[in-house]
Each structure stands twice: as C-alpha cells, then as structure tokens.
Amino acid sequence: xxxxxxxxxxxxxxxxxxxxxxxxxxxxxxxxxxxxxxxxxxxxxxxxxxxxxxxxxxxxxxxxxxxxxxxxxxxxxxxxxxxxxxxxxxxxxxxxxxxxxxxxxxxxxxxxxxxxxxxxxxxxxxxxxxxxxxxxxxxxxxxxxxxxxxxxxxxxxxxxxxxxxxxxxxxxxxxxxxxxxxxxxxxxxxxxxxxxxxxxxxxxxxxxxxxxxxxxxxxxxxxxxxxxxxxxxxxxxxxxxxxxxxxxxxxxxxxxxxxxxxxxxxxxxxxxxxxxxxxxxxxxxxxxxxxxxxxxxxxxxxxxxx
Numbered sequence: 540x541x542x543x544x545x546x547x548x549x550x551x552x553x554x555x556x557x558x559x560x561x562x563x564x565x566x567x568x569x570x571x572x573x574x575x576x577x578x579x580x581x582x583x584x585x586x587x588x589x590x591x592x593x594x595x596x597x598x599x600x601x602x603x604x605x606x607x608x609x610x611x612x613x614x615x616x617x618x619x620x621x622x623x624x625x626x627x628x629x630x631x632x633x634x635x636x637x638x639x640x641x642x643x644x645x646x647x648x649x650x651x652x653x654x655x656x657x658x659x660x661x662x663x664x665x666x667x668x669x670x671x672x673x674x675x676x677x678x679x680x681x682x683x684x685x686x687x688x689x690x691x692x693x694x695x696x697x698x699x700x701x702x703x704x705x706x707x708x709x710x711x712x713x714x715x716x717x718x719x720x721x722x723x724x725x726x727x728x729x730x731x732x733x734x735x736x737x738x739x740x741x742x743x744x745x746x747x748x749x750x751x752x753x754x755x756x757x758x759x760x761x762x763x764x765x766x767x768x769x770x771x772x773x774x775x776x777x778x779x780x781x782x783x784x785x786x787x788x789x790x791x792x793x794x795x796x797x798x799x800x801x802x803x804x805x806x807x808x809x810x811x812x813x814x815x816x817x818x819x820x821x822x823x824x825x826x827x828x829x830x831x832x833x834x835x836x837x838x839x840x841x842x843x844x845x
C-alpha cells in the first residue's frame with residue numbers, strides 16, 4: 540500500500556493534492572466528476588471582511604499556455620461565508636483551509652479571529668499577493684508589510700497560518716524567510732505573475748482592470764524554481780502552486796521541495812485534473828519503489844550536482 544499522507548504544520552492531509560483558492564467550486568456539477576472527499580484538503584475562494592463585487596469585465600483573457608485573469612476577488616463577506624459556506628466545507632471530510640484577505644492589519648486580525656472561533660477550519664491561508672485588485676495593496680510585495688500582516692494573524696489565531704506569496708518581487712525565497720520569521724507555519728508559492736494583453740481589434744487593453752495575473756503551464760518552470768530556491772532557506776513546509784496540469788508537473792514540485800501541491804487554472808480546462816494527479820502520484824511512487832509520497836519531498840536536492 541502506498542502512503543500518500545503528508546503532514547503540514549501538524550495537520551495531516553490524506554494526500555498532497557488540493558485546489559488553489561478560487562479555482563474549484565464544491566457543487567453538484569463538480570461533484571459529478573469526483574468526490575471532493577478524495578482531495579488532500581479543501582479551500583474556499585478568498586473572503587474579505589465585507590462584500591465586494593470584484594473587477595469590471597472582461598476578467599479573463601487566454602494567452603499561450605496560460606490565462607490572464609483579473610477577477611478582483613468578489614466576496615460575499617465574512618458573515619455569509621461563516622453561515623452558508625464554511626459548514627459545507629467542514630462536512631466534506633478533508634482538512635479545511637480558509638483563505639482570507641485583509642485591507643488593513645485590523646481586518647487581518649478580525650478575520651483570523653472569527654475563523655478560529657468558528658471551530659470549522661484546520662488552517663488559515665493569507666492571500667497576501669493577489670496582483671489584480673483594482674484598489675488593493677499587495678502585502679507580500681513589501682518586507683515590512685508582509686511581516687506585519689503575518690504577525691497580526693499569528694497573534695490572532697491558534698490555527699496554523701499559510702502565507703501565500705507573490706512572485707512579483709526581487710526574490711520570493713527571501714520573502715519566505717521573512718514570513719517564517721513572522722510566525723507563518725507554511726508558505727504557499729507562487730501566486731500569479733503580473734501581466735497584461737492588448738486586444739488588437741479593439742486597440743485597447745483586453746482586461747477591464749488593464750492588468751491581471753498570469754497563470755497556467757507557462758509559469759510552471761518559474762514556480763518550480765521558486766520552490767527549489769526556497770526549500771533550503773526555510774524550515775516550514777511549502778505548498779507548490781503554478782501551472783500544474785498533469786501528475787508529472789506535481790511530482791516536479793514535490794522533488795523540488797514542496798510538501799503539497801495546489802492545482803489552479805487546469806481545473807477550468809479539465810475538472811478531473813486533481814483526481815488524475817493523485818492517481819499519477821500513486822503510480823509514480825509505486826514505480827519508483829517508494830512506500831510513501833513523503834520520500835519524494837526535496838529529493839532533487841540530494842543529487843551530487845546540486
């Protein structure tokens with residue numbers, strides 16, 4: 540029997556595969572493809588304290604091997620999330636990660652405290668890095684701001700904190716070190732890269748927000764490099780994100796040092812992706828003569844050439 544379980548900050552995931560926030564709806568349509576109970580963890584679309592509409596359309600633009608999005612994180616707000624969504628996530632079975640975003644340190648604290656008090660979450664993810672908010676501050680882009688936000692949440696909750704970091708910085712591995720020093724239990728990398736497209740027929744920016752976040756297979760080599768560069772700089776676990784489309788991509792992240800992986804854009808292309816990634820990892824572990832997926836984590840660093 541292959542042991543797929545991994546431990547992230549004291550929380551045991553039955554397998555290392557989860558959706559990236561906002562990329563997989565838990566609803567009857569998606570449940571028809573596979574049960575969310577098969578996932579390593581479940582996560583909500585990031586919530587803010589108050590309801591927000593998101594960015595003006597167009598919000599999505601296809602690019603070679605990827606996608607630009609400027610959704611702007613529409614949110615129903617904390618109170619509706621606690622009443623309507625969180626209980627459903629809790630009932631599914633896998634560990635629950637709640638993704639939050641604050642416009643101020645006070646909001647970060649209040650959101651974290653409320654999620655903790657609900658008793659229905661296993662971890663809290665901080666969306667510190669969304670690059671496509673019409674009016675928003677990228678906390679993960681400034682060392683002091685990143686440190687202050689992480690510290691505020693860590694002080695407000697007893698739950699393990701995941702810091703989702705931005706690649707739109709000089710050195711994301713150094714930002715991971717800062718987040719670790721501030722008390723984060725996990726770092727998640729990478730979020731989308733800032734980009735834009737021009738609609739040549741309309742002769743104007745293709746997105747209503749002008750700029751957006753680039754995701755999809757085009758960014759995977761960059762994301763794998765970020766995980767590899769960070770692995771030996773921090774002691775906290777890493778969740779690898781960025782362009783995972785197949786089980787081979789997921790295995791790359793694990794070998795680079797990720798303890799778990801999150802699938803994002805590919806879920807829109809193929810709703811079965813995460814199920815197929817899980818099975819592919821099982822087959823790879825078995826074919827390699829390993830007994831546990833944990834044996835793969837960081838293995839690429841053990842090569843004599845590294």
